[in-house]
Amino acid sequence: MISDYIAKLVVRMLHTEIRITADKTIVKRYAGLEENQDPFLTDKGFLQTVWERKPLSIPDIFSEYSMIYYARLDIDSKTSVLAGPVCVMENMGEAEQWMRKAHGIADDVRIPYCDMTAFLNGILLIYYEGTGREISVEELCKYHGISGWNKEKDIEKFQKNIFRRKEEGKLHNPYQHEQRKLKSIQEGRLKELAECQKEVYTGELGKVAENPLRQEKNISIIVIVLASRAAIRGGISAELAFSMADHDIIQIERMNDLIAIRAATMEYETEFARLVNRQRSATNLYVKKAEEYVYLHLHEPIHVSDIAGALKIHPDYLTKVFQREKGISAHEYIQSEKMREAEKLLSYSDYSVSEIAAFLSFNSQSHFSKCFRQIYGETPAAYRRNIKEERI
Numbered sequence: 001m002i003s004d005y006i007a008k009l010v011v012r013m014l015h016t017e018i019r020i021t022a023d024k025t026i027v028k029r030y031a032g033l034e035e036n037q038d039p040f041l042t043d044k045g046f047l048q049t050v051w052e053r054k055p056l057s058i059p060d061i062f063s064e065y066s067m068i069y070y071a072r073l074d075i076d077s078k079t080s081v082l083a084g085p086v087c088v089m090e091n092m093g094e095a096e097q098w099m100r101k102a103h104g105i106a107d108d109v110r111i112p113y114c115d116m117t118a119f120l121n122g123i124l125l126i127y128y129e130g131t132g133r134e135i136s137v138e139e140l141c142k143y144h145g146i147s148g149w150n151k152e153k154d155i156e157k158f159q160k161n162i163f164r165r166k167e168e169g170k171l172h173n174p175y176q177h178e179q180r181k182l183k184s185i186q187e188g189r190l191k192e193l194a195e196c197q198k199e200v201y202t203g204e205l206g207k208v209a210e211n212p213l214r215q216e217k218n219i220s221i222i223v224i225v226l227a228s229r230a231a232i233r234g235g236i237s238a239e240l241a242f243s244m245a246d247h248d249i250i251q252i253e254r255m256n257d258l259i260a261i262r263a264a265t266m267e268y269e270t271e272f273a274r275l276v277n278r279q280r281s282a283t284n285l286y287v288k289k290a291e292e293y294v295y296l297h298l299h300e301p302i303h304v305s306d307i308a309g310a311l312k313i314h315p316d317y318l319t320k321v322f323q324r325e326k327g328i329s330a331h332e333y334i335q336s337e338k339m340r341e342a343e344k345l346l347s348y349s350d351y352s353v354s355e356i357a358a359f360l361s362f363n364s365q366s367h368f369s370k371c372f373r374q375i376y377g378e379t380p381a382a383y384r385r386n387i388k389e390e391r392i
Contacts, residue, residue, distance in 0.1 A: 002081060004030075006129040010083075013122040015112035019082040024051050026082070039103035040082060046103055050082070058135055059123045061144050065098050068111060071123045075130035083123060086114040178226075185230040185269065188277030197266050213256065220252045220265040227272040234276035240292045244272065251348060264348040286311055286318060287325045294337050301361045302338075304330045339375045342368070346384045353380045 007018050011031045017038060020028040026040065035041045040050070050072055053060060060072040070084030087095055096111050114122075120137045128134060177196065184192035208222070209215040228245040232238050248268040255261045275295075279288050290307050297306075307330065308315040322330040338360045345356045357368035372380050 001079070002075070002126060002130050006126060010122045010126045013125075014083065014086055014114050014119055016084055016086045016114065018126070021080045021082060023078055024080070034106065036106045037109045039085065039099065039105055042105050043103040058140060058143060059127050061120070061123070061140065064102070065095050068095055068099065069116075069119060071119075073123065073127050073130065075127075079130070081126060081130065083126070085111055086119055087111040088114065088116045088119065181269070182226060182230040185227050185273040185276065186234040188234060188273055188275075188280050190270065190273050190277055193270060193273045197269070213258065216258050216261045217252055217255075220261055221249050223265050224248045224252070224268055227269045231272040231276055235279055236272075236275055237292055240275075240295060241272070243296055244268075244275075251344075254349060260348055264344075267344065267348075284321045284325050286313060286321055290318065290322065290330065291333075294334055298338060298341050299359055299361060302334050304334075335371055336375060339372055342372055342380065343376065343383070346380055347387050353384075356380070 002020060007020070007030045011018050015031075017029055017031040017033040019026045019030075019040065029038075040047045050062075050070070053062070053072065055074050060074075061069065062072070063069045067087055067089045068085050069088055070082070073081040073083070075081060085099070096109060099105060099111065100107060100109060117137065120140055124135055124137065124140065181193060181196040184190075184196060208218040224245050228241040231244075232241045248264075248271075252261055252264060255264065275291075278291060289311055293307050293310055294302060304318060305315045308318045311318065319330050322328070322333065326333060328336070342356055342360060345351055345359070346353075349356075351359070353369070354365045357365045360368065362368035362371070369379050369381075372383070376383055378386070
């Protein structure tokens, strides 16, 4: 069966409706397309024609008006998936006019654009989810004789894009800039990283999405992944770096403000560099392991005895080496790290103060606020309010 998660993911990829059917009756639709805009609902004859198509053991890809594509996926004897329409060429106003007349759909309908490669991959993803069968794009294209996609055309399109960017002087950011940033993270050099983040360059970021918000999020995710790998090369444990990256990416996905996403991305880069810096400053292995333990358990109650137990040492010894190496007690370090996490959530998320307190396993909001004020000098609510005012 198709999970809601995969169906919704494919909808985001293809920008079109996904319909689950049982015994040739549509039982679930995912993209929220209005019924008077759905050709499968406005044109019963069209739907009947689709059901009369020969059942296939692979996704059935079919088109109309040359560049309008659909897919029918037979999951089992009763369940099928209907996807589409998508237009594999941009600015096809004529195709939209044709569809309105052919299927009696609303006058304001727009056919979503989706390039052929993305469309086929999305269809194969949902087919695999439903059947467990793996099919390559090449196999699917060869079977259907699809001429709208082939490797040669993809390469040709790629080369034309490079030529156009050169002609327009729109080159990517210099590779050296990226390398300087990653090296500063790998070596835990916070000052150098800050200087890299302020650099002005003549190039531009690569285009990885059509939608501006999706573009900003995708760039952020790329930056976070690269920073996590640089931190691993700098000596941070892979599990810790991966966990940090997972956490940071989830936070980015929850944001909808371009400026906040960019600010958070820079902070996440800095956090990786800061972690490497701390590790290199910590001469005691137990301190390093304790820091990793705290980060991985920030959303849980943490006691010094918990960390000592995990490291198989006596709590008093851990307290002693922590005080010697960090200049603060292990308990103070736990609190400061929880407050650092709280500061990020207040700055870059929409969670309420009470929710953040609960996430960080404080027994009460008042205790959380007291701890936050001791480090940042103001209440969580006041801190968030001031941050928002600074961004206006």
